[in-house]
Amino acid sequence: MSLLKPFSKLPALNTANILLVESEEQFQQSLADALVKETGVTVNVRLAKSLPLPMENEESRPRIDLVVFIINLASELSLKSAEASLKYLDPGYFLGKVCFLATNARNASVPTERLDAVRKLAALLHCPLLFAEDQTPDGVANATERLLTILKVAAGLVPMATALYLSSLTQCTVPPDIDQPSFD
Amino acid sequence: MDDLSRRLLQRLVRRIPAQALKTTLGKWDRLTAAQRQSVDFTQPKWTITETLLAIFEENEWTMKHVTELEMIHIIDNPNQGMWYAFQLMDPEDDAKSVELTQFKEQFKAHLSELVRHVSVKIKKHTDEAVWIRIAWGDSFSRPNHMKPTYVVHHLQTPYVFVTSLTSKQKPLLSQALILSTRHQGIKDANLSGRKLAAIRDLLMKQYQQVFPTKYPGTLTEKNQTVSNPRIEREQAELGENRFQMACEAFGDGMLPQLQSAIYKLETKFRDHTNKTMTEREELPFKCVVKFSSTNLLESLRECAASGIASTPVTPLLSSIPLKGRNYFVITDNGLGPSSQTNQPQN
Numbered sequence: 001m002s003l004l005k006p007f008s009k010l011p012a013l014n015t016a017n018i019l020l021v022e023s024e025e026q027f028q029q030s031l032a033d034a035l036v037k038e039t040g041v042t043v044n045v046r047l048a049k050s051l052p053l054p055m056e057n058e059e060s061r062p063r064i065d066l067v068v069f070i071i072n073l074a075s076e077l078s079l080k081s082a083e084a085s086l087k088y089l090d091p092g093y094f095l096g097k098v099c100f101l102a103t104n105a106r107n108a109s110v111p112t113e114r115l116d117a118v119r120k121l122a123a124l125l126h127c128p129l130l131f132a133e134d135q136t137p138d139g140v141a142n143a144t145e146r147l148l149t150i151l152k153v154a155a156g157l158v159p160m161a162t163a164l165y166l167s168s169l170t171q172c173t174v175p176p177d178i179d180q181p182s183f184d
Numbered sequence: 185m186d187d188l189s190r191r192l193l194q195r196l197v198r199r200i201p202a203q204a205l206k207t208t209l210g211k212w213d214r215l216t217a218a219q220r221q222s223v224d225f226t227q228p229k230w231t232i233t234e235t236l237l238a239i240f241e242e243n244e245w246t247m248k249h250v251t252e253l254e255m256i257h258i259i260d261n262p263n264q265g266m267w268y269a270f271q272l273m274d275p276e277d278d279a280k281s282v283e284l285t286q287f288k289e290q291f292k293a294h295l296s297e298l299v300r301h302v303s304v305k306i307k308k309h310t311d312e313a314v315w316i317r318i319a320w321g322d323s324f325s326r327p328n329h330m331k332p333t334y335v336v337h338h339l340q341t342p343y344v345f346v347t348s349l350t351s352k353q354k355p356l357l358s359q360a361l362i363l364s365t366r367h368q369g370i371k372d373a374n375l376s377g378r379k380l381a382a383i384r385d386l387l388m389k390q391y392q393q394v395f396p397t398k399y400p401g402t403l404t405e406k407n408q409t410v411s412n413p414r415i416e417r418e419q420a421e422l423g424e425n426r427f428q429m430a431c432e433a434f435g436d437g438m439l440p441q442l443q444s445a446i447y448k449l450e451t452k453f454r455d456h457t458n459k460t461m462t463e464r465e466e467l468p469f470k471c472v473v474k475f476s477s478t479n480l481l482e483s484l485r486e487c488a489a490s491g492i493a494s495t496p497v498t499p500l501l502s503s504i505p506l507k508g509r510n511y512f513v514i515t516d517n518g519l520g521p522s523s524q525t526n527q528p529q530n
Contacts, residue, residue, distance in 0.1 A: 024490065
């Protein structure tokens with residue numbers, strides 16, 4: 001078991017590296033294409049289906065500044081896979097360098113229990129939870145913009161802000177009465 | 185021209201779209217040029233029927249000619265009902281030398297020995313297939329041309345494809361086929377589908393297959409979607425492996441279109457925490473799993489390639505193309521021989 005560590009490598013100048021983890025490998029591709037178009041900083045994208053990452057890429061892999069778990073709410077497998085992958089992250093990442101991105105939340109067939117489970121998971125790990133629309137170009141552009149904002153902070157490219165500071169403001173919180181049946 | 189053949193012609197014209205009717209009549213090649221001109225395909229169906237009926241009366245054509253027309257249409261558009269595959273077994277020494285004329289004579293003779301009233305029509309299609317149209321009757325009734333059975337057989341192959349056959353007629357057809365093709369038995373091939381071409385391709389392995397190899401050359405090039413140097417797939421190799429394995433199991437390129445696959449489980453229930461279920465020891469635990477899709481094999485390949493189904497592909501799924509069947513009965517000893525419950529129904 002090899003943990004992915006946030007500070008085991010040196011950062012490169014004006015560069016931010018993001019790791020997109022998605023079990024279905026659909027949305028991550030369009031997201032990656034949009035992310036690398038950013039001109040202000042050099043964005044490197046790594047795509048993975050699940051963690052742990054293969055050992056043989058260890059050398060070539062840059063320091064990962066932000067890990068994004070993409071969860072398709074329409075699929076139970078997607079959530080289970082993300083949960084299983086979380087074990088292979090160094091605890092240091094949870095100080096503001098992990099975020100969850102949920103898709104398909106507007107789909108009527110999604111059970112509310114799964115949405116609650118994702119929210120609880122994000123709240124428990126003190127991570128922000130973003131919602132995105134993966135079908136339309138607008139939705140992809142929106143999600144890209146939000147991720148870039150977090151990524152720049154996490155990579156230390158924004159003066160006076162740190163990932164820990166940002167995450168204390170953006171982390172997901174769950175209302176205390178979420179488990180009560182009347183909650184909606 | 186009698187009433188029956190008139191009704192059959194009416195039904196036939198009603199069922200065939202006007203444009204298809206034009207080509208069918210063209211292929212039939214019995215109408216003179218003038219007669220063909222007189223049929224106006226832009227008219228409503230009943231007018232076309234009237235014109236055709238008049239031509240039939242004029243030439244004194246009978247049921248034989250109407251069925252000819254029907255056959256031409258069915259050969260061109262075979263995907264209208266469920267097709268069931270059968271496999272001939274234990275060929276005799278002279279099975280390889282059966283040729284069309286001999287087969288025709290033998291088949292007709294054997295079938296009319298078994299059933300008094302039966303009307304058989306045999307036609308060889310361009311792709312080497314022999315098409316047989318059987319209108320069944322019994323000892324008291326004349327052949328029913330409204331519900332014909334169609335049989336497709338490629339000479340010198342063990343496969344027979346049948347549509348709309350009732351369980352009562354099945355033994356009769358089986359016997360006639362066995363005797364005329366010089367085999368000793370016939371069995372259900374456990375394959376059925378709406379597309380005749382698809383089940384034929386699957387059984388005769390006429391689709392693009394991929395064989396296991398350690399050196400995937402062309403496949404990796406095809407699968408390269410990542411173009412930007414700043415995007416990198418961490419598990420690219422894994423993905424390619426999955427794709428390769430999915431192609432090995434289901435084939436590459438276009439796949440035969442199957443509509444469904446059925447798995448019938450008849451196994452013992454093994455869970456020691458559940459007393460009520462394990463106590464009924466002798467009784468098997470029965471359940472039926474059915475996969476259906478417009479193109480089942482394509483869907484399964486996609487499932488395996490995208491990682492939704494685990495790879496290497498389980499033998500349960502890969503034996504659909506491998507064994508060419510889509511009905512399985514699973515007993516405790518693995519994939520057991522299927523029982524006789526899958527008889528084609530009308």
